[in-house]
Amino acid sequence: MITRPLNLLLFLCVTTLMLVAPAMADDDKKEDEPKKYKDVITDDAETDEGMFKVHRLDGKLFFEIPENLFGRDMLLVSRIAKVPAELAGGFMAAGHKTGEQVLRWEMVDEKVLVRKVSFERVADENTAIHKSVVNNNFFPILASFEIQVEGPKMKGSKTQVIDVTDFYQEDVPAISGLSQSIRKRYKVKSLDKNRSFLNYARAYPENVDVRSTLTFKADEPPVESNTETISLEMHQSMVLLPEEPMRRRYADRRVGWFTYEEVNFGLDKQKAATQEFLSRWRLEPKDEKSYARGELVEPKKQIVYYLDPGTPEKWAPYVKQGVEDWNVAFETAGFKNAIVAKEAPNDEEWTGEDVRYSVVRWAATEYRNAMGPSVADPRSGEIIESDIVWYHNHMKTYRNRLMLETGASNPLARSLPIDDELLGEALRQVIAHEIGHAIGLPHNMIASSAYPVASLRDPGFCREMGVSPSIMDYTRQNYIAQPGDGLVGSDYIRQIGPYDHYSVNWGYRWISDKTPIEEKPILDSWFLEKADDPMYRFSPQRGGLPVDPRAQTE
Secondary structure, three states, X not given: OOHHHHHHHHHHHHHHHHHHHHHHHHHHHHHHOOOOHHHHOOOOOEEEEOOOEEEXXXXXXXXXXXXXXXXXXXXXXXXXXXXXXXXXXXOOOOOEEEEEXXXXXXXXXXXXXXXXXXXXXXXXXXXXXXXHHHHOOOOXXXXXXXXXXXXXXXXXXXXXXXXXXXXXXXXXXXXXXXXXXXXXXXXXXXXXXXXXXXXXXXXXXXXXXXXXXXXXXEOXXXXXXXXXXXXXEEEEEEXXXXXXXXXXXXXXXXXXXXXXXXXXXXXXXXXXXEEEEEOEOOOOEOOHHXXXXXXXXXXXXXXXXXXXXXXOOOOHHHHHHHHHOOHHHHHHOOEOOOEEEEEOOOOOOOOOOOOOOEEEEEEOOOOOOEEOOEEEOOOOOEEEEEEEEEEOXXXXXXXXXXXXXXXXXXXXXXXXXXXXXXXXHHHHHHHHHHHHHHOOOOOOOOHHHOOOHHHHOOHHHHHHHOOOOOOOOOOOEOOOOOOOOOOOHHHHEOOXXXXXXXXXXXXXXXXXOOOHHHHHHHHHHHHHHHOOOHHXXXXXXXXXXXXXXXXXXX
């Protein structure tokens, strides 16, 4: 009795399979076919072209990288563009740099890898030990990306398209902005993908910038504790480093400079030899012949700082002057108009987080300090960019210092509020001090011992020579002067001094047609010329008790 229904059921099953099979075969055939570029990067994509192409499509971010950029060194600088209040007590303000690292993109089979590379341990490629250096310094792979499709040629080079969405909007520790200490402090648990997203991606001729909003779940956030949330905007700016690094200059610990080190295994030193080189801007004369004749010439590329658009109008002129005060020191090194401060462009796309721009930032937090960090090419020490930070509440520090340290002899600092012009001059000199750091100069804590007390009570001397030979000491105000000495206004405030001129000349004077080794006798002779003069001595800032009682931290 069940035969006919069963036969009918079998007939229907077979018929269905016959109808479905060709369709499945067609699907399999389509899957086997290579993807076409227009299938991945459709006409709906928002595309920006620069160093390479970036595409935004359906919430995803694609990089289209020319193969001739694989293996090139790129510097990735990570900054917090927008930050919750009181993160790290207000120290981590907008623009705060959370990381910098050199990356290389590589193509391996059907993948593109990005590695973090280091130049701390080296050996000449022509030495046998170079092979061992390579094998004992294998660079970590930060991320791996499946190649989506091969793109059309760009500037004569084939391109590969990869999906980098997760790299920029997930918790990648190397770039996501929160250090282990911050995570521990606020009991950060994890990144919330539903509240994290890409803001934008932009391509420029030599850099690519990506901004993301990242939201972390945290048991004890710095503010709004009931939200159990830390949200911030992270800005990643990746710049192509020059194929030919800047010519390096050897450091000398007798002359104060920020330096970087490398361990060179290829030198015949019976040890792994540590070498130190200067961190400095690439200043090269436009006109080498005029420079060689001793004429002041402009550099091929100026050092340019932009004023934070959030700088109060009243204080902006003092910030600008503090930057440009260093021109007199650069003139000692043979360069005119070497450094300039400008207003930020009135352009919606302009951002201080872009690695092309150096900025003097005005941070609206209650933290009280100022900083002068910089970002350098680790292959050569070339400073690529720098962001000076002035925390708004540091005005209170200098208001108090002026009153307490100079009020007895300076009527302008004797009552609150302090005279605006006097406070502005103090701001100017703090900015100049931080710019000193940003051009390569560390603290010189022995400078304050060079001038005798009698000179510090002489208004003519103070006006010409400042409070100490170096603005890089912590001699903030002249508290030696007494009522009746005749000092007025900015006579009480430090300024760029003789040591600063000497140090800038030592680090920046262009020496033509010399290798770093060939420069060393010349640099040594410049030091020996000043070695017996206490105005040109250097002693770094040290932790704990000072080794030299003349070099006090405060």
